[in-house]
Amino acid sequence: MSHNELQQVIAERAAEYAVPGISVGIWHRGREVYAAHGVTSVEHPLPVDADTIFTLGSTTKSFTATALVILAEQGKVDFDAPVRRYLPGLALADEATAAAITIGQLLNHTAGLDTWMLLDTGDGDDALERYVEALDRLTLIARPGERASYSQAGYNLLGRVIEAVTGTTYEKAIGELLFAPLGLDRSTYFAAEAMTHRFSLGHNVTDEGTAVSRPWKLHRAQNPGGGLSSSSRDLVRWARFHLGDGRTESGERLVSAEALHAMREQTVELRGSSIGDGLGICWFLREVDGAATFGHGGSAYGQFADLIIVPEHDFAITVSTNAEPGGTPCNLAVIRWALEHYLGLVDRDPEPVAYDAARAAAVTGDYDVDMMTVTVADENGRLTLAARIKPELRAESEVELPADCEPGHLGFLAEDGDDYIITEGPLQGQRGYFARGADGAVTALDLAGRQFRRV
Template identity: 30%
Template sequence: MKMVTNAFLVFFFYICAFCWHGLAVAQNLNSQIDSLITEKIPSEGPGAVVLVARGDSILYRKAFGQANLELQVPMKPDQVFQIGSMTKQFTAIAILKLMEEGRLHLEDDVRRFIPDYPTPEGSVTIHHLLNHTSGIKDFTSMRSIMEIARKDLRPQELIDFFKNEPMDFKPGTQFKYNNSGYVLLGYIIEKVSGKSYEEYIESELFTPAGMTDSRYAHYREIVPNRAYGYHNRKGYTNKLHISMNIPYASGALMASSDDLLKWQRALQTEKLVTRRTLELALSPKKLADGSPVEYGYGWHIKTIEGAKSIEHGGSVFGFKSMGVFLPEKDLYVVGLTNCDCISPTQLVREIATVALSNKQETQ
């Protein structure tokens, strides 16, 4: 009987020691991330939400700073932000979903969907648009962009704004990040599906992924937990107003960090597209001459501490965002800020590095 009791005590103390060690590891990870964030984000100004997860398990989820400066509303972890160019991954997956259904092909010429679109330098394909290798002029770099910034243009009108601009290079010969390409992709989604871009994204991506806080950004709608956006130019100001019809399929979505984790998990569990199709999106491509491009379809392909990193940031008036996925560790880190004076890009990569080095949490 004494031997049984002793064995039980040994087992009990082993379990306690294991739990205490796990708690200490988690506390260490939390304190390290806290330190990185508080160095960059003052508590009295606009703030951020940061989430770190491994698989379905949330390792870290906190809010910093203020969601509304005028009302002095502290930021909460479930705040909803405009995510800017992180929108592109949703547009890319929508296109690939239509491809899986046989309704379009990656080598389709843009003129199949927009017959009068000029391509003087050669065929521009859906692949080129997805991969930023089309050579089409990026409309956000045009000097006249502010002339339309507040206009509620229809997609065709937005395309008309840039379609006759000279091309930067022959399709497939260079990589140059390009918002115009994703505007064209949004319009192609509408033409093929018979739904507006907003309707398609909400019904075919948000709903099956369980993303209840995500939507196309509209100023007139009442959005629960909406964070307000700011600039800091010799002092904080409310963000400039632009029509969200302008960023459109290249940058007009909004989401919470919780919803972005749901999005990531839906991709990994084949709720939206097959694993084969997802791998197509997350694989680096090549130019016509065989030169590598560190971009797939809707995501940059990089490395962090030698580990493959699938990532993308976003910037739109008043907001910045960054998401990093490390597939070898099934680790996802996302940071959302409500001031375009706070860039989460390097911060999120640093947090991912800390999480990677934490063996207990990432094994």
């Protein structure tokens, strides 16, 4: 596959999805390929390249999890141990849950914690400590180990565990455990470091035009779950490490091959989700056209990053873009093109069945997590789904929060099931399902691995 063809594809996709800048890195059987298009910012434009830093959002979680795997091999962390072994003062909304949740349950999102808790505890070295002290405010959605439901707050809690067992800040620990030995010199949690290199700004595209998203990244307490910034070149190095045997390019062993590869072994199944068939240790696992893949994606303030690794083909691709709502569908389109043209793997969305008024009436309404409300509506014989940050949180926030996801068409995937797919709009391609109680009534909606409870 020629570099020119890849370059042409990403330029076309960027134009199609109104993305100002895109950077792509590919590793395939010993060869690195990079392509970039567009600019870092519409206000102060610089050309995007392979070393341009983008914010990664939740792709950060793979670094937090890998650091804990290394610490576990060093005997400093036990995944089966309760979190209170390392954080004795942990308090949650339910005492039994606080006493029971384990490190492993946080790693695969089965601890029963709600999604976010966007609490700003400042930029000091005590930011995570103060955040964890406030976790008794967080809603609990299930008993520990009962089900998987994606939790940003859970990974921020893991960051505090890393601080407790290393005796230093989360950011310094990740730098010493991962960045320095792997040569990730364009990876940072701090804007003051990122600004010494070329970096991308997020954008929000509306009918009025394209505007820079502010602030640039989440506050410090969110760093373990979504605060890393990095470049395509560094993310290809990161993928190569996970394709390897636990050693750096210089031969230094960071972790055993067995422990590293165990991260991509399924620990819990995910039902009806486009982000994966199951979860390993952090990684989302998905079969594409018969090939096993693992990876993670993320978003933050108008920037989107996705990393997909296909071990049997010694292949990885990372895509970073800098605009919403087009960033996620643009990333997916580029990844699907690369999987097909490099590996012959075809990844297509299933087609929904025809609209049914009775089924639509059973699911319409509002569904909540701590930060957002999802609304399923019937618009003249057409089911739609929209996701919006709660107005009271926008009113209380001192910074601009991410844009809402406007309505997109939703369709059921079978005549007699509750699984669905979104076929247009910012969440196009997302799959999920409606959960029912013992009486058969719909009680919750699952979207992007998260449980939204019916209001």
